[in-house]
Amino acid sequence: MKFTGNWLRKFVDYQCSREELAHQLTMAGLEVESVQPVAPFFDKVVTAEILSVQKHTNADRLKVCEVNVGKYADASLQIVCGAPNVAEGMKVVCALIGARLPELNIKRGKIRGVESFGMLCSAKELGLESEVDGLIELPHDAPVGIDFREYDELNDSVFTLALTPNRADCLGMFGVAREVAAITNNELNLPKIAPVSSEIPDVLQIDVKEPQACPLYCGRIIKGVTVSDVQIPKWMHQALVRAGLRAINPVVDITNYVMLETGQPMHAFDLAKLAEGGGARICVRYADEDERLSLLNGEVIDLRRNFLVIADSTKPLALAGIMGGDESGVVDTTTDIFLESAFFSPTVISGKSFTLGFGSDSSYRFERGVDFSMTRSVLERATALILDVCGGKAGPIVEACDHLPKREAxxxxxxxxxxxxxxxxxxxxxxxxxxxxxxxxxxxxxxxxxxxxxxxxxxxxxxxxxxxxxxxxxxxxIPAQLPQASIHMLAEPEIGVSPVEQVRKILIAREYQEVINYTFVDARWETDFVANDSPIKLKNPIANHMSVMRSSLLGGLINNLQFNLNRKQSRVRIFELGSCFLQKNGQEEEIENLAMLCSGSVYPEQWGIADRKIDFYDVKMDVESLLGLQDIEFQLAVHPALHPGKSAKIMLDGEVIGWIGELHPRWLSEYQLSQSAVLCELQINALARKSLPAMQTFSKFPSIRRDISVVVDSSVTAAELLKIMNLEKGNHVSEISLFDLYSGKNLESGKKSLAFRILLRGTEKNLTDQEIDKTISKLIDVVGREFGAILRS
Missing domain, CATH: 3.30.56.10 (Phenylalanyl-tRNA Synthetase; Chain B, domain 1)
Incomplete structure (x- = not known):
């Protein structure tokens, strides 16, 4: 929204400077984007009259003029001018000797041997915008010999407001003035709009078929207007140009001026074109599919059913609230008009500019909402101005009103x-x-x-x-006050706590780096790494390789590994915490998972430790550090993404909570990976199942170590032996752990030897040999009974 300070002062006499006003408006929520002077600085430029024009004796294109500048000279001034439109009797703008213009200073001099005592000015020489090529031509009634800045109100400023969409009320001068009056606490002086008396009985029938889309429609006929050879007043022309609009014809200019003044868009139809074919009525309806309309901007559009149009009985005339039609517009030969003022529902106009690819001042206002209480008054205001400028006689206002918005207290x-x-x-x-x-x-x-x-x-x-x-x-x-509240430190429970932050801290401490990948993945990843042939597909994927929702985090980590290896980064330790999406019983389900990937050396390259590659047990140790005191199991199992002999499912309380293993050799070749990796994926909710630590009496007696080595079938796992021994260990055993595995010579085929370290300790006294032997014998008996284990000699 653009307006000038002088225009604003007509409605509210604010006393502050333009900088202060801009600051106050901005602080009140109406951001002032810029404040620019109407014209650049120049002085000693006055209004003048050309008394005579003679040919220059030494130049064909130059003229010697006698110019009257009024009180600024005792006699007429001789000025040499080369403008094409210079003529005797013209009222012009003259720069006197000593004048300072934007790009030059005026001095007394000779032009082709003839003295010149000033310069007749064009708009360009004064830094003004104009469509006329040549001298500025003033009206015939312009006074002679007054400062041109004062005459043309050039000591003014143009304010540009960057209004937010909710402040459509300030898209007119009345609304801006109302705001300035409230902000500065000054009196508001809006013009009183008096009804125009009807001099003719002519009316058009108005048929609003969509009252919810157009709750209020007012119109009237004005006959006998003169469009050609009529000029709008200077003050109106200034307001239009300085607000960024161009003059078209008097009727259109007046409707544009009233729009800028009140914020209410209007439109004028050529009445003769409405009446063609017997269509002497106005209909507000939605367009039919097969209708077309040629608009004022030259666009010819195919109308859609959701486009509201103003039509007569045979054809659409205008896009309601957006733009008038070219065929029914007011032109220089127009003598009778139909003037409309309406309120269109913002929801009907909103979005149409985007659909069409262009907008208008009308649509900009209607889609935000206009003041429907002013609709009829605005029509009276525009009618009075048209009658004053263009003449004619007005008929009565015809109004259709229904479904106006209710304003509840x-x-x-x-x-x-x-x-x-x-x-x-x-x-x-x-x-x-x-x-x-x-x-x-x-x-x-x-x-x-x-x-x-x-x-x-x-x-x-x-x-x-x-x-x-x-x-x-x-x-x-409004003072800046810090909020005051009583704060009490809350106890952190040991169970049921969200593990995400704790998991992140543990993994970062173990040299992992967090990555974040897209939840949209390549469908091939789901097939290869999860054997998921029916992933959740996206209706509108952003790329062909991101067409489905992931059900596992492994694909993203493998892609990260490939990215790093391609850039010679061979030691990779990464993890991701993120959502996965599954289909169960026809329903989509979202779960949170943790995935880890390790590849390359266990330690960064150094001289103190021999290089060793990451293996299954390194990552298994990281998993155990995350799950803490929980009794978890690793059971040999096959997973599509993992090596069939080096993978396991992770069990907790009889439930599978994740997988761990080395990447399948097939995918190393398929995805062109130069080295293998160990991966793990866990359910986040499993990590939250914390076990409360149990207090035990600390023994002051030394521990006793006994080692046993048992021979079992190769199919029996060490975990199975440890589980059964821990269940039967009694009160004296504090720890049982595996420290050796052997298979080969001196053992039968299909057999292996497992060696366990057993620590025993008494809580009230030193254990005797008999007590120790009894406990060890009990452990040997239980593994023999359950798994056929025999003590290795």
């Missing part, structure tokens, strides 16, 4: 105001602010009931009005 509680703003505003102050904003309200039992104005579609709830109070009171007057 909203309760505003002073205590709620104080709580939100942190400032105690008494009832008198709140009432004064509402009065400055021109809100209609009543007070009952200390509570305000405020009716939102028709122009403010952004005011719906109590907090909206509290924000209005804050704006007018001044944000800079």
């Amino acid at each position: 909203v309760k505003v509680r002073p205590e709620r105001v104080a709580r939100i703003l942190g400032v105690n505003l008494d009832i008198e102050s709140i009432a004064a602010y509402f009065q400055r904003l021109q809100f209609s309200y009543s007070v009952t039992d200390g509570m305000f009931h405020v009716v939102p104005p028709a122009a403010r579609f952004d005011l719906e709830i109590e907090e909206d009005f509290i924000e209005e109070l804050a704006r007018i009171h001044g944000y800079d007057l």
Whole structure:
């Protein structure tokens, strides 16, 4: 929204400077994007009259002019001019000797031997915009010999507001003036709009077939207008040009001016073109599929069923609230017009500019909401201006009204105001602010009931009005107060705690780096790494290789490994915490998983430790560190992504909570990986199952170690032996651990030897040999009974 300071002063006489006004508007929520002078600096430039024009004796294209500059010279000035439009009797702009213009200074001199005492100016020489090539031609009634800056109101500034979508009420000067009056606490002086008397009985029937889309439509006929050879007033032309609009013809210019003034878009139809084919009526309806419309901007569009149009009985005339049609527009030969002023529902207009690929000043306002209480008054205002400028006679207003938005009163509680703003505003102050904003309200039992104005579609709830109070009171007057609250440290439970942050800290401490991958993955990954032939597919994937939702994190980590290896980074330790998506019984389910990948050396390259590659047991140790005291098992199993002889499922309380193993050799070749890796994937909720530590009496007696070596079938796992021995170990055994595995010579085929270290310790006394032997014999007996284990000699 653009406007000038002088135009604004017609409605509110603010006393502050333009910089102060810009600051106050911005602080009140109406951001002032820029404040620019109407014209660059120049001085000693006056209005003048050309008394005579003679040919230059030494140049064909130059003229010697006698110029009257009024009080600025005792006699006429001789000025040499080469402008093509210079003529005797013209009122022009003259720069006197000593004048300073944007790009030159005027001095007395000779041009081709003829003295010149000044310069007749074009708009370009003064730094002004103009479509005329040549001298600035002033009206015939322009006074002679006054400062041109004063005459053309060039000591003015253009304000540009960067309005947010909710402040459509300030897309007109009335709304801006209302805001400035409220902010500066000055009196608002909007022009009083008087009804125009009807001089002719002519009317058009108005048929609004979609009252919810067009709740209010007003129109009237004006006959006998003159469009050609008529000029709009200078003040109106200035307002249009300085607001960024160009002059078209008097009728269109007046409707544009009224739009800028009130914020209400309007449109004028050539009445003769509406009446063609007997269609002397106006119909507001949705378009038919097979209809087309040629618009004022030259576009010819195929109408859609959701486009609201203004039509007669045979054809569409305009896109409602967006743009008029070219065939029914006002031209120089127009003598009779139909003038419309309407309120269209914002939801009907919203989004149409995007669909069409272009917008308009009308659509910009209607899609945000206009003041429907002013619709009829705006029509009266435009009618009066048209009659003053173009002549003619006006008919009565025809109005169709239904389904207008209801403006219900909203309760505003002073205590709620104080709580939100942190400032105690008494009832008198709140009432004064509402009065400055021109809100209609009543007070009952200390509570305000405020009716939102028709122009403010952004005011719906109590907090909206509290924000209005804050704006007018001044944000800079609201003290910055730190919140006050009592804080009590909460106990951290040992079970049921979200493990995510703890897991992240543990893994980072163990040299892992976190990665974040897309949840959209290549369908090939799901088939290769999870054997998932029916992943959840995306309806609109962002890329062909990101077409499904992942059900495992392994594919992303393998891709990260490939990325690192391609860049000569051979030691990779990464993890990811993220969502996976499964289909169960036809329903999509989201779960949180943790995945880890290790590849390369166990330790960074150094002289103190021999190089060793990561293996299954290194990652197994990391998993055990995450699960802590929980009794987990690793059982040999096959997984699509893992080596069949070097993979295991991770069990907790009889449930599979994850997988661990070395990457399958097939995928090393398939994905061109130069080295293998060990991977692991776990369910996050399994990590949250913490076991409470149990207190045990600390023994002051030394521990006794006994080693046993048993021979079992190769199919029996060490985990199975450890499990059964821990169940039967009794009170004296503090630890049982495996320290050796042997198979080969001196053992039968299909047999292996497992050696266990057993630590025993008494809590009240030293253990005797008999007690120790009894405990060891019990452990040997139980593994022999359950697994056929025999003591190795």
